[in-house]
Amino acid sequence: MKHVKGYIKRKSMLYVTGVEYGNYTMNHVQGCAHGCLYPCYAFMMKKRFGQVKSYEEWLSPYLVSNTLELLDREIPRLKDKIESVHLCFTTDPFMYEYDEIAAMSLAAIKKLNMAGIKCTVLTKGVLPSPLAGLSLENEYGITLVSLDEGFRKEIEPFSAPYDERIDALRNLHAMGCRTWAIPNA
Numbered sequence: 023m024k025h026v027k028g029y030i031k032r033k034s035m036l037y038v039t040g041v042e043y044g045n046y047t048m049n050h051v052q053g054c055a056h057g058c059l060y061p062c063y064a065f066m067m068k069k070r071f072g073q074v075k076s077y078e079e080w081l082s083p084y085l086v087s088n089t090l091e092l093l094d095r096e097i098p099r100l101k102d103k104i105e106s107v108h109l110c111f112t113t114d115p116f117m118y119e120y121d122e123i124a125a126m127s128l129a130a131i132k133k134l135n136m137a138g139i140k141c142t143v144l145t146k147g148v149l150p151s152p153l154a155g156l157s158l159e160n161e162y163g164i165t166l167v168s169l170d171e172g173f174r175k176e177i178e179p180f181s182a183p184y185d186e187r188i189d190a191l192r193n194l195h196a197m198g199c200r201t202w203a204i205p206n207a
C-alpha cells in the first residue's frame with residue numbers, strides 16, 4: 023500500500039463539466055501517481071495555473087480531507103440539477119495501491135448514490151469489488167490504450183498492470199454492474 027503525500031482542504035467539490043460522462047464532476051485528490059506521459063492534460067493544466075510545479079510533485083497525491091463534508095453541504099443544493107457525477111476529470115479515483123484514496127472515493131460515491139445521484143467512474147487503477155454493493159445505476163470504466171505491458175511501463179509508468187485492471191472490471195461485470203473500457207487516455 024502507498025500513502026498520500028498529505029492532505030489539503032477545498033472550498034467546493036462538485037462542479038459543472040463539459041466531459042461526456044456526466045454533467046457534474048468531482049476531483050478529491052490533487053496530483054496523480056500514475057504519471058502518464060501522453061502527456062496528461064490534467065497535469066498540463068495544473069502546471070500552467072501554478073497549482074503543481076513539477077512532474078515529481080504531480081506524482082505525489084494530496085487527498086482533499088474535507089471531501090465528504092463538502093458533499094454533505096453541496097448535494098442538497100445541487101441534486102436537482104445533477105444528472106450524474108463523474109469521478110474524476112483531473113485525477114484518478116482508484117489510484118493504484120492508494121487504499122486511502124479508494125476508501126474516500128467509495129465513501130463519496132455511496133453518499134451521492136444515497137441522494138439518488140448516479141456516478142460514472144473511470145480509472146487506470148483497480149476498481150474495488152465493494153462498488154458492486156452501490157447503486158446499479160453507476161457505470162464503471164477503465165482506460166485501455168494497449169495490452170502491451172512494456173508500453174504501459176513506458177507511458178503509464180505507475181498505473182495498474184493491464185491484467186489487474188481488466189480482472190477488476192470483469193469482476194464487477196460478473197456482479198451485475200455496468201462496465202465499459204475505452205481505448206484512449
Ligand code: SF4
Pocket residue numbers: 054055056057058062063064065111112113114146207
Ligand atoms: S491516470 Fe489520468 S490523471 Fe492520472 S496521470 Fe494518467 S492521464 Fe493523468
